[in-house]
Amino acid sequence: MGDLYNKLRVLIVDDDIDDQIFIREAIKHQYPNSELISFYNGKQVLDYMLKKGVCEDFSHEDPHIVILDINMPFFSGFDVLKELKQYSFTNTIFVMLSTSDLKQDIDKAFKLGADGFFTKPDTVAKYRIVIKEIISKRTKLSTIHVEGLVLNLEKELKKPGTNLIRKTYLSEKIMLLTEYLCNK
Template identity: 25%
Template sequence: MTKKKIVLAEDNSTLSLLLKFRLEKEGYELLMAEDGRKALDLIEKETPDLILTDIMMPFVSGLEVISHIRLKLDSDTPIIVFSSAGQEEMVIKAFNLGANDFMGKPFSPNELIIRVKRLLN
């Protein structure tokens, strides 16, 4: 059975590494991007099974990542969005653009894993 591929777009390297470690322990293959531009490159090259993206990132925002996936790539790959508190407007935009799920930071990696499994099964 091939591992499910997840692209993680997150500019906080501490959080990225923590999530990479936890998700790989669950048997997923993690592809890391520290900004939205790199995330889009990875998504186009690797066609992941799931995308995790922060909303606020350098160069290309998480919102732009979502709209690129849904409109340009015409893909329905599940997307989970992260956002810091107080960004309610961004979260609503993310859902309107086609995000499947949302987690406010800081969040529990265990909860993330449950949500990832739910979207991938």
């Protein structure tokens, strides 16, 4: 896989320590250089994501993936998702994990902006399958995002009145993004 996947930044938000261990093991098995950080309730991850400095040992770059349990103390996964979707974490995908497979929970998650919803597996092997699906979804979303950037840059490049320096800059950006897409 590309450089992006050599070091994924993943936030795991779940009050169940066993589930956290399963998720960490599944990610590390497939992506050993991943940067993982765990939170045990919704308040902790909101503080972190909104840059209030809860975790000094983790870079404050936006994570690639946020995995949220639905039922947690202080704020539910739904509450966290609703709050964070107000901000522009464009490269972050939000995935809900729950013991619930109720249609109303799944519908609510997607209505609030989740990029995926998975029922919690009961073994590390099953978690590995879920993690693969999450990464696959992220790859597809990243490709769509980059393709959109290229289209926007191409439109700007064709605007009347764009000066030569700006055109050169835009052309270089388009070339880099196109190269990224070709190497995926």
